[in-house]
Amino acid sequence: xxxxxxxxxxxxxxxSCNNATDQSVSSGVPLIDSIQSSTNHYCYENAxxxxxxxxxxxxxxxxVSGELLYAIRGKDRNEGSVNGEWFGDTLLLDYMYQSEGSxxxxxxxxxxxxxxxxxxxxxxxxxxxxxRFVNRTQLSFGSGIKLKxxxxxxxxxxxxxxxxxTPIQVEQGSEVLYMYRWELKELNGASIxxxxxxQFFILFxxxxxxxxxxxxxxxxxxxxxxxxxxxxxxxxxxxxxxMACPDMEQEAIFLKTLAEVNQWKIVNxxxxxQKDGSNLALFQSVTNK
Numbered sequence: 001x002x003x004x005x006x007x008x009x010x011x012x013x014x015x016s017c018n019n020a021t022d023q024s025v026s027s028g029v030p031l032i033d034s035i036q037s038s039t040n041h042y043c044y045e046n047a048x049x050x051x052x053x054x055x056x057x058x059x060x061x062x063x064v065s066g067e068l069l070y071a072i073r074g075k076d077r078n079e080g081s082v083n084g085e086w087f088g089d090t091l092l093l094d095y096m097y098q099s100e101g102s103x104x105x106x107x108x109x110x111x112x113x114x115x116x117x118x119x120x121x122x123x124x125x126x127x128x129x130x131x132r133f134v135n136r137t138q139l140s141f142g143s144g145i146k147l148k149x150x151x152x153x154x155x156x157x158x159x160x161x162x163x164x165x166t167p168i169q170v171e172q173g174s175e176v177l178y179m180y181r182w183e184l185k186e187l188n189g190a191s192i193x194x195x196x197x198x199q200f201f202i203l204f205x206x207x208x209x210x211x212x213x214x215x216x217x218x219x220x221x222x223x224x225x226x227x228x229x230x231x232x233x234x235x236x237x238x239x240x241x242x243m244a245c246p247d248m249e250q251e252a253i254f255l256k257t258l259a260e261v262n263q264w265k266i267v268n269x270x271x272x273x274q275k276d277g278s279n280l281a282l283f284q285s286v287t288n289k
Contacts, residue, residue, distance in 0.1 A: 040058075041057070052069065052071035065286075068080065080268070081269040082108070090111050091111070105130040106132075109122075115148065116147065118141045120144055123138070171266065177204045182203070196217070199215055200254060201283070202214035212225040221239065222239055231263050234261070234262060235261060260280060261275060270285070
């Protein structure tokens with residue numbers, strides 16, 4: 001009888017330990033909160049003072065793209081495009097902007113504190129013509145600009161400070177071609193469904209300036225590309241894999257369109273492929289990992 005009691009007690013202790021282990025595993029806090037795992041649009045503006053700082057972002061998973069405006073009294077107004085990622089509660093962005101007729105690039109960072117985004121500051125250095133933080137572990141957020149979330153559909157505070165609501169058209173150079181994957185958003189004037197855009201993309205690889213790769217909806221593609229003077233661009237013969245998919249017609253149109261392109265431009269991180277000044281295809285920049 002005593003032996004049976006000892007066995008029963010040992011079994012109860014073992015079950016209790018297993019339950020405690022299960023509870024400790026299930027109570028773990030995810031590294032990325034819900035705002036970062038959804039697909040949404042968010043707008044923020046200056047929470048304190050009369051200066052106009054405005055941030056609009058599109059969030060897809062942890063990838064971020066959008067526009068940023070600084071209109072601060074006593075400083076040069078600048079406005080441009082942002083691309084980056086959420087890391088936990090930290091938003092790290094590459095900010096490409098126009099100021100006094102000059103195109104510049106620098107990193108900006110915000111930390112999420114309750115309902116606010118607080119801008120951080122730290123030592124920076126120039127890397128390949130762009131300002132980057134020297135050490136992100138030493139950033140300071142104590143006295144940073146504070147942005148509050150606002151309804152993207154409502155008029156923003158910038159209109160009352162004399163700042164334009166229309167984003168400045170920032171035309172970018174050929175180096176930007178190699179910074180991103182370019183997903184198709186419009187083809188011959190027709191919008192591409194957002195769910196399909198990742199299946200139509202082109203990629204220019206640094207160090208291989210004469211090569212292009214990507215996907216045409218179904219098949220992987222690769223070929224030659226030539227950048228010419230005055231924003232000229234010409235695709236050479238493009239090879240593709242031979243998979244068969246339900247909708248091959250759009251892929252055929254996509255490849256035919258690429259063959260007709262003779263010009264390009266990038267404005268606010270949107271790539272325009274053109275023929276004699278007319279838009280044939282528009283591509284959105286996506287962080288290239």
